[in-house]
Amino acid sequence: MIGEPELDAAWETDHTTRPAEEIAPREREAGAAGARRPWLWALGGAVIASAVWAGGLYAFGDRLSAPELSYRATENLCQDFEARALSRIAGDLHRYRPMNQQNDHPAVRGAICVLQSGETVSNLSVRTQVDLHRRTDPEAEFDVPSLWLAAEIGVGRTEAVQGLGERAVLIVAPGDAALQLRVLDGGAVFTIETYGTGSSPNTPTDTAALQAAMVEDGRALLAALKK
Template identity: 75%
Template sequence: MITDPELDDAWETGRAGEQAEAAEELAPRGRAEGAAGARRPWLWALGGALVASAVWAGGLYAFGEKLAAPEISYRATENLCEDFRARALGQIAGDLHRYRPMNQENDHPAVRGAICVLQNAETVSTLTVRAQVDLHDKTDPGPEFDVPSLWLAAQVGAGATESVQGLGERAVVFVMPGDAVQLRVLDGGAVFTLETYGSGIAGDTPADTAAIQSALVEDARALMAALKKD
């Protein structure tokens, strides 16, 4: 924990006396000693109040830092493609682990991230799935969770955002023009992002967006259970 340099023993024992002496210096001269003696308890009370206020402020800063760094409820993954099975999406598009899953991890001190990309064909895939898990070790991702991705909007244009009930602390699904769908889940200091591109069905059959959204929710719930700390 980061401590305030002003809260060491020297500050607590010396600064109160200095405050009292400074206050007494400002008091009018020439009064009877009895009046000065009656004034001194108030001066010491002032010094004690200043110390107590500083200690309280330091504790508040420390408490704020504790709030800023959430307790992570999920473990880091060494291979997200092994933890993310995508079984529900596989029922729509076929075995997504058959064609060389692409896996990558980033062990950054602030955010530990992992990405897995799956597809249901070697060259021309009718469904591509991208899963990402970000564990936020330094700051709470909650305040920024609902901010839409500018990069995503620039890539695919405007879309419709809907909240998803019963999944993590908060969850939203973003349906983009065409066949792209993104699901984001906030829970326990972690953000889970699942994206699909393509209908998953060969030929000119329209994409069943509702079925893909349902599969995304089911596979996200399974991934969260797989990475949940005991």
């Protein structure tokens, strides 16, 4: 399992939502009963990826052309990401204290929202991320696979999604354990990930329905942040 990195000091946590230190990390099943909390590792990995990405682009930004940004920065992604379609499947995802974080870097303005379908036992967790690239166009790196995601859930299959942003792909983990929707539109990259615990009888098992809900909620998020 990927270790838990410390959050970059530049990330700001919404104090009205759940503090990061209260969230238990995901543990692999090793004969132990109980629900897993499958999303802190994803949040940590995303923070590291964003920090490395931002630092690298900041160093070379003056040598590259700045991308066009047609989306506004979000002050609270959990408010802008309503997740209505996913909530129809898993129940109200905003009921249990969403966790919101953001980072305002000269190279990348980032925001993350983590939602779950239960307080202590969650059958579905959703992580949404928006990265607004200010200095370089992210298109060249859009197809680069995520090493930390592959290390945790394995290399899955990739499917193109039509009619969403300039380009959109859906990555399905082996056994449909996790889904990742990535959307590229200008200098903006949107990511929506869903994780089922596998330990609850109410865990959504209809992968096609989850995919459709993620695309619907992703389209709604793009519309909400469009300038």
